[in-house]
Amino acid sequence: MSSINEIQDEIVSEFEILGDDRESTIFYIMELGGNLEDFPVEEQKEDNIIKGCQSKVWLIADENDGKVHFKADSNTDITKGLISLLIRVLNDRTPEEIIHADLNFINRIGMGSIIGSQRSNGLASMIKQMKLYAIAFQTKLNA
Amino acid sequence: MNFDVNQIRGLFPVLHQEVHGKPLIYFDNAATTQKPKQVLEALTSYYEKDNSNIHRGAHALADRATQYFENTRESVRRFINAKESAEIIFTKGTTESINLVAQTFGRKFIGKGDEIIISTMEHHSNIVPWQMLCEATGAVLKIIPVHENGELDFQEFEKLLTSKTKLLSVVHASNALGTINPVKKMIDAAHAVGAKVLLDGAQSTSHLEIDVVELDCDFMVFSAHKLYGPTGLGVLYGKREILEAMPPFLGGGEMIKEVTFEKTTYNDIPFKFEAGTPNIADVIAFDAAIEFIDSLGKKAIKEHEDELLSYANELTADIKGFQPIGTAKQKVSVLSFNINGMHPFDVGQMLDARGIAVRTGHHCTQPLMKRFGIEGTVRASFAVYNTKSEIEQMAEGIARIAKIKNK
Numbered sequence: 001m002s003s004i005n006e007i008q009d010e011i012v013s014e015f016e017i018l019g020d021d022r023e024s025t026i027f028y029i030m031e032l033g034g035n036l037e038d039f040p041v042e043e044q045k046e047d048n049i050i051k052g053c054q055s056k057v058w059l060i061a062d063e064n065d066g067k068v069h070f071k072a073d074s075n076t077d078i079t080k081g082l083i084s085l086l087i088r089v090l091n092d093r094t095p096e097e098i099i100h101a102d103l104n105f106i107n108r109i110g111m112g113s114i115i116g117s118q119r120s121n122g123l124a125s126m127i128k129q130m131k132l133y134a135i136a137f138q139t140k141l142n143a
Numbered sequence: 144m145n146f147d148v149n150q151i152r153g154l155f156p157v158l159h160q161e162v163h164g165k166p167l168i169y170f171d172n173a174a175t176t177q178k179p180k181q182v183l184e185a186l187t188s189y190y191e192k193d194n195s196n197i198h199r200g201a202h203a204l205a206d207r208a209t210q211y212f213e214n215t216r217e218s219v220r221r222f223i224n225a226k227e228s229a230e231i232i233f234t235k236g237t238t239e240s241i242n243l244v245a246q247t248f249g250r251k252f253i254g255k256g257d258e259i260i261i262s263t264m265e266h267h268s269n270i271v272p273w274q275m276l277c278e279a280t281g282a283v284l285k286i287i288p289v290h291e292n293g294e295l296d297f298q299e300f301e302k303l304l305t306s307k308t309k310l311l312s313v314v315h316a317s318n319a320l321g322t323i324n325p326v327k328k329m330i331d332a333a334h335a336v337g338a339k340v341l342l343d344g345a346q347s348t349s350h351l352e353i354d355v356v357e358l359d360c361d362f363m364v365f366s367a368h369k370l371y372g373p374t375g376l377g378v379l380y381g382k383r384e385i386l387e388a389m390p391p392f393l394g395g396g397e398m399i400k401e402v403t404f405e406k407t408t409y410n411d412i413p414f415k416f417e418a419g420t421p422n423i424a425d426v427i428a429f430d431a432a433i434e435f436i437d438s439l440g441k442k443a444i445k446e447h448e449d450e451l452l453s454y455a456n457e458l459t460a461d462i463k464g465f466q467p468i469g470t471a472k473q474k475v476s477v478l479s480f481n482i483n484g485m486h487p488f489d490v491g492q493m494l495d496a497r498g499i500a501v502r503t504g505h506h507c508t509q510p511l512m513k514r515f516g517i518e519g520t521v522r523a524s525f526a527v528y529n530t531k532s533e534i535e536q537m538a539e540g541i542a543r544i545a546k547i548k549n550k
């Protein structure tokens with residue numbers, strides 16, 4: 001499996017191919033949402049909603065053999081695309097790796113200007129929630 | 144001035160810019176309109192030449208600033224055809240105007256068991272102040288339902304009117320749907336049971352000819368920033384006898400006649416409701432905005448905006464997956480819609496990528512969104528400086544976006 005940084009490099013080059021056309025970039029992000037694993041309907045509940053996102057985002061995680069597995073869903077396609085990128089980078093890694101991951105692809109892509117400030121704040125909340133899950137699993141694993 | 148869109152656009156510096164490499168198309172006018180040069184110049188000119196506190200100083204600058212400030216009050220009076228300028232009170236905006244009425248008129252004249260009627264299509268600023276009042280006094284809020292096409296249910300409204308009704312507070316034109324409500328008929332019906340009427344004119348004053356005497360509303364409220372004027376400034380119009388009977392809102396300077404520690408007597412209207420140093424610069428600049436609107440004429444403005452709206456309706460009608468929300472017969476230039484299978488936020492962001500600024504979400508009308516069973520809409524709202532070519536570009540964008548989910 002590629003490292004967190006290798007995957008980030010991949011993503012950056014995929015976005016570079018798209019060039020400067022904003023609309024194509026957004027269409028592409030929306031398409032990425034299609035890569036999300038099915039999300040259990042019963043988990044679309046208030047407890048799993050990430051606070052601080054304008055759109056609804058549900059995130060759950062479990063731990064297997066010391067690796068964290070995330071599943072997520074959203075009611076908007078752009079947000080689905082964004083979280084699918086985070087999952088692609090962080091899924092099935094150790095809590096340690098997730099906690100220390102420096103998600104520089106977001107700035108390298110210039111994501112902030114593509115998605116605007118409201119969604120950037122939402123993206124930051126998603127990352128925070130993923131790291132919080134990792135911290136919780138790390139605590140459990142070390143107990 | 145003849146109605147020449149290109150000439151009008153020349154007066155709005157902000158329109159001449161690119162957004163994400165595309166020429167800006169500003170269709171978020173129901174949120175706030177852009178400001179013409181005259182307004183910007185009036186603002187700078189005030190600070191450069193006349194800045195001083197009004198109604199107080201015995202010096203030339205204070206005199207001049209006071210005169211300009213009071214000139215705007217007279218212009219606003221003329222703009223809505225009020226009987227006298229003392230009936231025009233400057234506030235921070237529509238929201239503050241409604242809160243003022245709720246906290247003064249409401250506290251004094253509305254009590255336990257009395258009823259206040261609003262409608263399902265109200266902006267939150269015409270809901271929450273009344274809920275607060277009801278909570279404090281034990282009065283009851285009654286809600287006029289809305290038909291599927293976005294028109295008020297007039298029959299149900301008539302049923303709500305009883306001798307308990309103390310106030311009807313209703314939006315003149317809906318910010319979320321564009322619906323123009325039959326307010327004259329509603330005012331007459333409310334008066335027939337002895338109720339007073341507040342009109343929320345936030346969305347109507349920039350599009351429709353307003354005559355408060357003919358309408359016979361008891362209050363009318365609106366915001367300067369939706370009228371090509373500055374932000375942070377609004378108007379409360381009230382009939383003299385009602386304003387005089389109302390207790391003051393905020394206490395402080397300006398609003399008093401005489402203060403002793405034993406007893407304070409209040410100033411006359413409008414000053415009774417304008418405590419403290421007001422928003423002098425913006426009031427003065429607002430005069431230029433009214434002059435701008437007058438120079439075009441509401442009739443020509445409405446014709447132009449109607450043309451844009453029907454063109455937009457025409458170009459979007461056949462787009463697969465396009466769902467207009469609010470199709471009332473009488474509308475101001477608001478096109479609210481959804482695209483089947485897509486979240487309004489996503490649609491808005493994709494239009495933004497084309498340089499097109501629209502509003503997405505619930506538009507501060509959550510009960511109305513609930514009525515339609517939706518979370519929100521995409522709203523394009525048109526103003527004097529918008530063009531048919533801009534509508535074409537929007538329609539093209541919508542068609543492209545709709546295709547993603549509606550093949």
Ligand SMILES: Cc1ncc(COP(=O)(O)O)c(C=O)c1O
Pocket residue numbers: 173174235236237238239266268269314316317318343345346366
């Ligand atoms: C119908 C309506 N009422 C009230 C308001 C509140 O106006 P303001 O925010 O200027 O106080 C608005 C503004 O969005 C509006 O559209």
